[in-house]
Amino acid sequence: MGNRSSRFLFKMLAGSLLRRRSRMAVALFGIALGATALLGMVTLCYDIPRQLTREFRSYGANMVFLSSGQAPLSLDAVEKAVPLLPGDHLLGLTPFRYLPVRSAMVPYTMAGTDFSQAAKTSPYWRVEGRWPEKENEILIGADIAEFARLEPGRTLPIDGRNSSMSRFRKDLLICGVLRTGGAEDGLLFMNLAAMEAMTGEGRLADVVEISLSMKEEDLRALAAAIQAAVPGLEARLVTRVTQSEASVLGKLDMLVTLVAMVVLLLTMICVATTMMTVVLERRREIGLKKALGAENRRIVEEFLAEGILLGAMGGLGGALCGFAFAQLVCMHVFGRSIDIVFSLIPLTVLVSVGITIAACLAPARQAMNVEPALVLRGE
Amino acid sequence: MNILDIRDLCKIYGQVAALLDITLSVGQGEWVAIMGPSGSGKTTMMNIIGCMDKASSGSVILDRQDLSRLSPAELTAIRRDKIGLVFQQFHLIPYLTALENVMVAQYYHSLTDEDEAMQALVRVGLGDRAGHLPRQLSGGEQQRVCIARALINSPSLLLADEPTGNLDEANETIVMNLLEQLHREGSTIVLVTHDLEVAAHAQRTVFLEHGRLARIERNTGRLPPE
Numbered sequence: 001m002g003n004r005s006s007r008f009l010f011k012m013l014a015g016s017l018l019r020r021r022s023r024m025a026v027a028l029f030g031i032a033l034g035a036t037a038l039l040g041m042v043t044l045c046y047d048i049p050r051q052l053t054r055e056f057r058s059y060g061a062n063m064v065f066l067s068s069g070q071a072p073l074s075l076d077a078v079e080k081a082v083p084l085l086p087g088d089h090l091l092g093l094t095p096f097r098y099l100p101v102r103s104a105m106v107p108y109t110m111a112g113t114d115f116s117q118a119a120k121t122s123p124y125w126r127v128e129g130r131w132p133e134k135e136n137e138i139l140i141g142a143d144i145a146e147f148a149r150l151e152p153g154r155t156l157p158i159d160g161r162n163s164s165m166s167r168f169r170k171d172l173l174i175c176g177v178l179r180t181g182g183a184e185d186g187l188l189f190m191n192l193a194a195m196e197a198m199t200g201e202g203r204l205a206d207v208v209e210i211s212l213s214m215k216e217e218d219l220r221a222l223a224a225a226i227q228a229a230v231p232g233l234e235a236r237l238v239t240r241v242t243q244s245e246a247s248v249l250g251k252l253d254m255l256v257t258l259v260a261m262v263v264l265l266l267t268m269i270c271v272a273t274t275m276m277t278v279v280l281e282r283r284r285e286i287g288l289k290k291a292l293g294a295e296n297r298r299i300v301e302e303f304l305a306e307g308i309l310l311g312a313m314g315g316l317g318g319a320l321c322g323f324a325f326a327q328l329v330c331m332h333v334f335g336r337s338i339d340i341v342f343s344l345i346p347l348t349v350l351v352s353v354g355i356t357i358a359a360c361l362a363p364a365r366q367a368m369n370v371e372p373a374l375v376l377r378g379e
Numbered sequence: 380m381n382i383l384d385i386r387d388l389c390k391i392y393g394q395v396a397a398l399l400d401i402t403l404s405v406g407q408g409e410w411v412a413i414m415g416p417s418g419s420g421k422t423t424m425m426n427i428i429g430c431m432d433k434a435s436s437g438s439v440i441l442d443r444q445d446l447s448r449l450s451p452a453e454l455t456a457i458r459r460d461k462i463g464l465v466f467q468q469f470h471l472i473p474y475l476t477a478l479e480n481v482m483v484a485q486y487y488h489s490l491t492d493e494d495e496a497m498q499a500l501v502r503v504g505l506g507d508r509a510g511h512l513p514r515q516l517s518g519g520e521q522q523r524v525c526i527a528r529a530l531i532n533s534p535s536l537l538l539a540d541e542p543t544g545n546l547d548e549a550n551e552t553i554v555m556n557l558l559e560q561l562h563r564e565g566s567t568i569v570l571v572t573h574d575l576e577v578a579a580h581a582q583r584t585v586f587l588e589h590g591r592l593a594r595i596e597r598n599t600g601r602l603p604p605e
């Protein structure tokens with residue numbers, strides 16, 4: 001086909017699209033709706049498992065480091081293990097050191113930790129008052145606050161002995177009350193470095209809690225690798241959460257794939273019906289073109305060109321709406337924003353064009369069967 | 380020399396004989412009118428001459444080609460190259476301008492040529508309406524666009540099925556004057572009409588009744604073509 005002819009084909013398409021706006025809008029709307037649903041589903045399909053993994057992580061750590069011997073774990077060993085953790089899946093790493101202390105003859109357990117990390121590995125921690133910032137500031141568990149009638153702003157003098165039995169004492173300022181509903185409600189919490197300074201102990205931890213967004217098999221392999229690489233350190237999975245997580249995600253994946261396929265089928269039916277209506281509405285026009293001597297090949301060519309154009313435009317519009325839709329769902333359900341995968345845009349356009357072409361085949365056959373004689377009969 | 384030779388043409392639809400034993404010749408440059416009451420087979424005859432339908436029996440020879448022997452694809456080619464069609468309902472493509480509607484015929488024929496299409500519109504007196512859509516044109520103007528489209532590929536035969544059937548008197552006059560002019564310039568025209576006055580523009584009038592050729596009248600008061 002000559003260049004001039006293809007330019008005229010384009011002119012006809014443009015005329016058909018721009019001057020029959022309401023009709024074409026219906027077709028476009030159908031295609032765009034399909035593309036929206038499709039891209040929305042695919043984005044969610046891709047994003048939901050990741051969101052859920054993060055969501056599951058909010059139930060706490062899924063791996064812990066412990067000492068493999070009697071003595072507490074040295075932070076040096078932990079630092080050796082950290083480079084082995086995949087940085088992009090690591091949500092948080094929190095050391096805990098537990099020490100018996102007394103205040104006014106009442107025994108308590110003081111936990112030293114890194115508060116900024118604790119907020120990540122234990123997102124369910126709720127603090128009334130504020131998180132500690134200075135060296136002498138502590139959080140007290142909600143149970144302690146209740147029984148000992150303590151509240152933020154009060155000073156708590158404590159004393160105790162470190163592991164080498166030398167005494168320490170210090171006045172600590174309560175800045176917040178920690179409520180988790182778990183064992184933490186019966187503990188005192190202070191900054192680990194401040195605790196080391198107070199007790200004069202070296203850098204030790206009883207347990208390190210780690211939160212990783214990874215599948216169970218990978219976690220298991222990782223734990224084994226770390227344990228092999230760092231002597232004296234035992235890496236363990238917190239299995240209960242991890243297992244249910246895997247089975248829920250697997251089911252969800254299947255569900256979303258199924259829904260996406262149904263959406264694909266519905267889109268195809270929608271587009272095919274639209275294009276069939278287009279053929280019916282334009283029987284006279286097709287008959288006229290044939291009466292003017294158009295070969296079937298040209299009629300089908302025009303039809304597919306129109307389908308491709310509609311598919312591309314609908315696909316592009318639908319892709320943008322699909323992101324908006326996925327974003328909306330994600331914001332409502334998870335309260336987070338989706339990761340937009342830009343390569344999905346050309347993919348959606350391609351799929352829409354493909355679906356439109358497939359959906360146009362039956363109507364195109366119908367168009368081929370239109371008799372030119374009908375233009376004189378003037379139905 | 381005859382451009383069209385019809386011999387013993389029959390067209391049967393199930394039980395209905397739409398055309399029976401029609402024999403008719405149309406000479407090069409001649410203008411023939413076909414008249415007859417509704418249902419007498421006029422449109423059926425136009426469809427067969429225009430290669431849009433096939434005869435049940437008999438032969439139709441158009442420009443030395445026997446239409447009954449041709450395949451659908453070959454008939455399509457004849458429509459494209461030899462026939463110009465003018466319709467009662469105009470059949471312009473609603474979303475294309477007057478100029479583009481003329482160019483559609485070029486597009487299916489060979490190559491589009493905007494200047495040539497424009498000249499055709501000027502020739503039917505619509506040079507200043509080229510950019511208008513059909514709905515922005517009056518009936519008479521739409522019919523003139525239709526005529527420009529029919530002429531653009533220089534057909535051997537112009538077929539017009541009740542071209543003035545949807546027009547008022549003023550527009551009828553404009554369209555008939557245009558056809559007169561085309562005829563003077565050498566076009567061969569076969570025109571279907573109900574209207575005796577319209578038929579009077581032709582050199583001969585063929586009367587159909589119930590699918591049969593009742594009689595042929597040579598119109599007086601008209602000069603034969605040179």
Ligand SMILES: Nc1ncnc2c1ncn2[C@@H]1O[C@H](COP(=O)(O)OP(=O)(O)O)[C@@H](O)[C@H]1O
Pocket residue numbers: 392395396397415416417418419420421422423424
């Ligand atoms: N496709 C068809 N199927 C069956 N009968 C038809 C068909 N087309 C025309 N006829 C019949 O053929 C006869 C002639 O019709 P037509 O050529 O349209 O008449 P006219 O144009 O003179 O009014 C009519 O009786 C009509 O009912």
Ligand SMILES: [Mg+2]
Pocket residue numbers: 421422
């Ligand atoms: Mg008729």
